Amino acid sequence: MDWIMRLNNIVGFETGCTIMKIKMGNADIECAWSYNQIRIANASHIEVTAAIFRHILNLFKFSGKIQLELCLDPRGVNNFPVLDGVTATALRGGPIDTSTVETFCSKYPTQKSAALLSKLSAELSPYSPILILEDVYFCDTEGQSSKILENFTGRILMIDDAQLPETSIIQFIRNWMTGSSHQNLEVLRIVFNLRCFINPGIVHEEFKNEAEVRDPSKRVMHYEFNTHIIGRYRPYMFDCYDFLDIERHSDGRTASFLVMEYKFYFCVWKND
Structure with missing residues (x-):
């Protein structure tokens, strides 16, 4: 990913710094430079961040897909402006309250993916806007993995530290x-919490008459995919030699799954 602008930990400047006054759009910014960081004195970091963001995009006439990574402050999410062109977000700083996540996602209804890089706190609504995005990553769902799996309607779901x-x-x-x-x-990739391993035999027993071992002499054994998720935009591949195949009743489409003590992988084949 090419960074047009990256702001890390914007903080107030110390007394004695050389202060510059800059006007960007409707924002009057008092700031000082320190290495590669902009130090600002404005009370609202959100106002400054949005102003610089828009100024840089206008300066370079950038109109492509924009990825936005934020350390989200629950106190400021309602005031956070909508920034045009954002298609992927990554939220950290937490624990992240679910109402904060849902409020933020509602500001970007056209985004394709989201990564929640902090632990979820409070209960996520089954109708949460994050569950209808195409690609989503949760680093810690805090006991809500079942609800998320049940209600997710998108393309790729990744969960770490799941229960x-x-x-x-x-x-x-x-x-x-x-x-x-x-x-x-299309893809499900779940890695379990170290204290919450499962018994794969229970799942295998349930589908013993419906699932069959994938046959390398008849079928492709490597499933490749990519995501739009920030921090996970790279080629992935499932080695399906130990996967089991199942079939969807309505159209005969094939999916493969792997269940182990510490992970659950699931992928749907486009052409087999």
């Missing part, structure tokens, strides 16, 4: 097979 019982995995697979949900899903 997910075998029953939720079984229900997810069953719903996909019957076509009752997850029809847009």
